[in-house]
Amino acid sequence: MTNWKKPPRLFIPGPVLVKDDVLQQLARPTLGHRLKEYAQLHGETTQMLKKLLFTEQNVFLSTSSASGIWEAAIRNCVGLDETVLCTCCGAFSDKWATVAKNCGRKVHEMKVDWGKPVLPEMLDEKLAAGKYSAVTLVHNETSTGLTNPVEQISQMLKQKYPDVLVLVDSVSGMIGLPLKFDELGWDVAFASVQKAFAIPPGLAVAAVSNRAMEKSKDTPNRGYYFDFQLWAKSNEKNQTLVTPNIPHIMALNYQCKKLLDEGIENVWKRHKQMGDFVRAWAKENFDLFCDQKYASNTLTAIKNTKGINVAETINAMQEKHNTVFGNGYGKLKEQTFRIAHMGDINLEDLKELISWIDDEIR
Ligand SMILES: Cc1ncc(COP(=O)(O)O)c(C=O)c1O
Known part of the structure; x- marks a missing residue:
């Protein structure tokens, strides 16, 4: 330049901001993505992420930004003739609803004024009135600087709608805000690494529940790049479906160690x-x-x-x-x-x- x-x-x-020591990780010699050195890096990184996200279920690495996981969550967890309830309280939650529509799903939007939270009682009322296979929720709305009361929402969902899958964008929440995936009963939660992981953009992290994996098996037309079933087969070998963004995964590995130390x-x-x-x-x-x-x-x-x-x-x-x-x-x-x-x-x-x-x- x-x-x-x-x-x-x-x-x-x-x-x-990305610190110099993290940037240096991106300059390490490249590994072959089907060789044992990569498998070690991948396995170690996903294990550390499981600890950080409090999950014993599935953790995937996706060489995409978080918007890719918006699409992945919909294509794997919402059937072609099913309806997803999208909670909308700002620019990013609105965009996720658009993505769901663009994936050809039936979408009902629950609109809340920008700057106001999605409250459990509002969601309860909507869910009681319709038939939904999944709900989308943004943990932290980056456009309005708002954190939704996800603990209360999740409690309500677990008690009253145990069959509805809970898909959560935690793009600007994950790591900075409490997120105990298994306890919350979420099915998909994801972030891109340019937020609280403090790594340059180019990689996303997703936690996926076992029941979301089951649902995905029966959902047709999942595509290829974001197919959870293909991801899982590769993950078993501590690999990814496609050639991953290895420098970013090195930086992520480094950051996970630092986060666990702190x-x-x-x-x-x-x-x-x-x-x-x-x-x-x-x-x-x-x-x-x-x-x-x-x-x-x-x-x-x-x-x-x-x-x-x-x-x-x-x-x-x-x-x-x-x-x-x-x-x-x-x-x-x-x-x-x-x-x-x-x-x-x-x-x-x-x-x-x-x-x-x-x-x-x-
Ligand atoms: C809440 C939220 N969701 C999704 C996105 C999109 O993430 P990406 O740009 O990594 O695709 C952003 C980006 O700022 C965001 O803040």
Whole structure:
């Protein structure tokens, strides 16, 4: 690349800042993906992910971004003439409903105002009134900075709708927020690695329940690239169906070791501390976009109550400090701005960022 300038430090909600030691993992010599060295890497990585996600079921690595798993979850877990209930509370949950429609499934959308959570009672009412084989849920809505009350929702689903498959996008939640897959009774949960795993984009991780695997067997037209049955056959050999993104898997292996060393509960705590800090600043100077009770610990969407020019502020930060935060997403572009606090960062990094934003808006 000519005129290479050091790119800005990222506080956008993905891709997030990647530390140099992690980047170095991407430069290790390549392994043959059908050789024993790869199998060892793959097996070790999926075992560590099982610990981090609290599951004894299936964990897959997909050389795709998370959007691929939106499609995979639908194509494997929703029959061609079945209906999926998609809960929609922001740009990403809306997009998943679109993906389900594009896969030719019958989709009912349960719309909630942006900035408001999906509540168990709303979902209960919808599920009671229709016949659904699966429900889609976004753990952490990156467009609104909101974490849905997934524990309460999952309890309700387990008690009242044990036959409905629970498909969860945890793209900006996984690792930063508590996620105990087996206990929650989820069937698919996934993330791409450019969020709280703090790895460059290009790989996704998916936990899949045994019952989702059974369902997939009977679901026709699963395609090839995202077929859970083909994935499982390869996983048995500690391989992937297609040539995987091996450098990313090396980085993931490295990050999983670091996360286990830190202790996943401590990782969640660190994210909560960062969330508390950014929220306190946001409330003092602006306001939160979403209901505070549901505000996310991996990113904050801040209501632009002062009418600052978000784009100009971000440009100025880049000019002066080679650092950027996120603008609002989609229709919220100038109404909000977003600060990501996930991955390999800590309070000190955020204090510096906030002091620079303070200088800019004063
Ligand atoms: C909640 C959520 N779901 C899905 C996606 C899409 O992920 P990817 O870009 O890795 O396909 C994103 C991306 O930001 C997201 O935040």
